[in-house]
Amino acid sequence: MIKVFIVMFAYFPCFNDAVAQKFEFPGKRKKEIVPFKMAKNLMIIKLMVNGKGPFNFVLDTGVGLMLISDPSLIDSVAIKTLRSINITGFGDGDPLSAYVTPSIDVGFGTTTAKGLSAAILRKDIFELSNYVGMPVHGLIGYEFFNSFVVKINFTLNTLTIYRPETAYIARKGYRIPLMIEDRKPYLISNIQLDSGEKIAAKLILDTGAGHPLSLETNGGVPFEVPKINIAGNLGIGLSGPISGYISRVKSLTFGKYTLTDVITAFPDYDDVASKVYSVSRNGNMGIMVLRKFNVIFNYNESALYIKPGVTLNEPFEHDMSGMELTSAGENFERLIVTRVEPGSSADEIGLRNNDEILAINFKPVTEMTASEIDNLFRSKSDRSFILDVLPQGSKNIRNRERVILTLKRRI
Template sequence: MNYTYSKYYFWFFLLLLTLKTNAQFQILNQKRSVKLKFEVFNNLIIINGEINNQPKSFLLDTGVNKTVIFNSLSPQIDTTNIKEIRVMSLGNEKSVKAYLINATVNFKSFVNPKANLYYITDKDWQLSNKLGIDIDGIIGYDFFKNHMVKIDYTRKIIKLYNPKKFRRQLRRYHKTSFQINAGKPYLKAQLTTDQNTNKNLDLLIDLGASGSFWLIETDSIQKPIINYFDILGYGLNQPIFGYRSKANSAKIFGTKFKKPYYAFVPKSQINPASFKDGLVGAEILRRFKLFINYPENKLYTKPNKFIKDNFNYDKSGLILNYAGKTYTTVYRQKPYRNTQNLNKTPYDDLSSEKDTSSSFISVDNIIIIANIRPNSPASNTDLKIGDRILSINNKAISKYNSQEINQLFSQDGNPEIKLKIQRKNKRLKVKFRLKSIFE
């Protein structure tokens, strides 16, 4: 996966400071359940809700134990009389300033009237430029902790149940126990690599990680023999370096997967307190219908139609960043009739004069090369960090969403990729062929 957001994971380690409130999410009107629709973006779940009656979009992430919001709320919140805290990220970096506030958060009739929110104004923590779509916040533990939550990836529906009113028998589902540590759920799994078989791994259940597995370096978890070096993610400003490889097999939820891809993270690259043995991400979780029961520490899974999907990975070596949009006013041409020339051509009905009364706004995404993986197809071209991509395979970049770009750069075989880029005032054409590392 080549977009920074699709392969980069964010964890938040917040100081143990909370506002005094007993408020929590509740299903209003004594309903048995609440149904929500969601979108899937590079395996990540995006849900729409409200903060203080303002529409907002959230990334649903079991890998965070606090609800985090970003700079999109700045016109609505006065931070002068709010408690200031410090926030740290995945890497070993300096903390940044954040504010601890209370606000009403609701997803239809699933409401928390006084939710604790960690409001981060630092621009490096804005997810929108990593995801390529508007994201106002991340929600995890507070969403799950008191309810049974059903996630159906095929229908793109979440259903939240009052656990006291949940009567459904899940006999056809595989039941897995998990433990909650610091608001994050961990389960046991097995992964067989080219080094050894790692049994009873403690893996974080992470809906906010789009890949399959991460393994963290320990005495028993060693760097894979067959691998390629890559940027696995970002902390605040610094990249998290590691290696990608293919496991021989993985066994989880009573299901055995053959040759899934995984990331190996050297312990020098992360805060040691952030993990146990690693994580299982959404590339695995999306292949199941899920019932997640935090009150009883149980996860129920049943394979869905995605269970046999291939495991794909980026074969280009490009790491892209969404840097915003450009807005251009385009004026239509004034039509006119050539009544003087009887031998007129079809072009005579067109005028080069702008019609200022008839125009439209052209919106283009700004997609920048953030990094280039060493020894990759892209590294053997003239592409440079900072180049802006204008088109891929003769199709304007505005015609793609980030998920389509990921799929294009992860496709099977070794098709040719043609890019048109802008570097300062120059426009250049570059082409290369995708190349598989493991086959």
């Protein structure tokens, strides 16, 4: 699956007239533990909107203003006082038509936020529900992280939220300074490029980006893409598709820890870097780095605390099948091939766009999550799977074909 770099979330523009409101605990309550779900490297939490729901939202530090990507919520939760706007963002395309509302009520666990501003897309261009195989209605970032001290346990998939005034102290955690600019967190990280050059990079810390690292610009010019790379589609931005390359850098420092052979996206300069106006930066660090740790965000202290998790020493791997897959059907129970990378393992066995995968190693895909399938196809080079495939255009299950897909590491 090529499209694992969900860089579009990090770059949603913030509206200057939006006034940030905060979530409040009821009574004297000081903390709460709430589960979240990981779906293809996206953190999904449940929110109530105007007293209705729950609805699934991506928890995304790269979003400066709450974004509702599913326009059907306008009627479902009776959102009023809408103003039409045109917004621009990353990608190769025209500005996007959307609404902005100055006042919705949002609930998370026992906490509530009154009168949040939000942007609402007129059309769900991201199609996150199909990407992760479950309903997704939007994204929330700054309003959430600015309301709490947020402890994320990626081992247990739990969020512990604290009142910011409790002065929570992270024990045995390494402190990394953050810069909160344009309602998003930034840090400085030392990176050694494939050429051997070392740079101190300013990166947005982006829980909504499905990649480990993305490098956009080096002093106003594009980064040199390493010779070993994969050209492809890196995701969808507010203004359309984002093209670029996927490769590796030699090392990345995160606090006192050095990670090696880090999978890195190199987006097309015109699609991304040329459209960053408000904050000077080199790129972003995504959730595949964060997931190697248990982390605590404290926006009030402009700090991040990290503690190594069980996957710290596991290598970074990219998809080895060469397929982009999307979930389809009323309950997202179907798995459709939407793109095949030329020369990849999927291409070599003849898989094509609109083929439908029915089973993997004789297990129906209806019994598997999108994340499970994604993890299988990035698990180990030379690992083989038996796929039951319904060729494009065929509706008769008797026409299924059985093929053997052998994974191949390409970067």
